[in-house]
Amino acid sequence: MSTSENVTSDVCEDCGASVAGGRDGCLKLFEEVIAREFSDYRYGRVHRLTVDAYSLQHPDKYMRSGKSFAAHLTGMCAAVEHEDAPALNQTIQKWLSTNPQVEKPARLPERRGDLNITHIHGAEDADAHVKRVGEWARDVWGAWAEHHDLARRLIDEATS
Numbered sequence: 638m639s640t641s642e643n644v645t646s647d648v649c650e651d652c653g654a655s656v657a658g659g660r661d662g663c664l665k666l667f668e669e670v671i672a673r674e675f676s677d678y679r680y681g682r683v684h685r686l687t688v689d690a691y692s693l694q695h696p697d698k699y700m701r702s703g704k705s706f707a708a709h710l711t712g713m714c715a716a717v718e719h720e721d722a723p724a725l726n727q728t729i730q731k732w733l734s735t736n737p738q739v740e741k742p743a744r745l746p747e748r749r750g751d752l753n754i755t756h757i758h759g760a761e762d763a764d765a766h767v768k769r770v771g772e773w774a775r776d777v778w779g780a781w782a783e784h785h786d787l788a789r790r791l792i793d794e795a796t797s
C-alpha cells in the first residue's frame with residue numbers, strides 16, 4: 638500500500654523466501670508452480686502436498702478457519718506419516734464435510750522451515766519437482782513439531 642520511503646522487502650514475511658516483491662512475489666511463484674502441476678500430470682501427482690506445504694507456511698491466509706487448519710495439517714501428516722495418503726485424505730475430507738468442531742491452537746509456529754517455494758520453483762524437471770516437494774514437506778512438517786500430536790488426534794477422530 639505504502640509507496641513512501643519504505644524499503645520494499647524482498648523476503649516473504651510468512652515463509653522467509655528471498656524473492657523480489659516479498660509476499661506477493663512468493664505467491665506468484667506458488668501460482669506458477671500450481672499451473673505447472675495442473676498442466677503436467679508428472680508434476681501434478683504431488684499437487685496436494687504442494688498446497689498443504691505452502692498453506693502451512695502461510696497459515697494467516699490459508700488456515701484461517703478451524704476446518705482449513707485441520708485439512709492442511711492432517712493432509713501434511715497423512716503424506717509424511719502414512720502409506721496411503723490419498724485414501725486417508727478422502728476419509729478426512731468426508732469427516733470435514735460434517736463440520737466437526739476443530740479448535741485451532743492460539744499459537745502457530747513462527748519459524749516454518751528452511752525450504753520454501755523457491756526450492757520447488759527452481760526444479761529442472763518433473764522428477765526433481767517431486768523430490769523437492771518431498772524435501773520441502775518434511776522440512777515444513779518438522780517446523781510444525783509442536784502440533785504433530787494434534788494432527789494425529791484429528792486423524793484418529795476422522796477415522797474412528
Ligand SMILES: [Zn+2]
Binds near residue numbers: 650652654660663664
Ligand atoms: Zn512465502
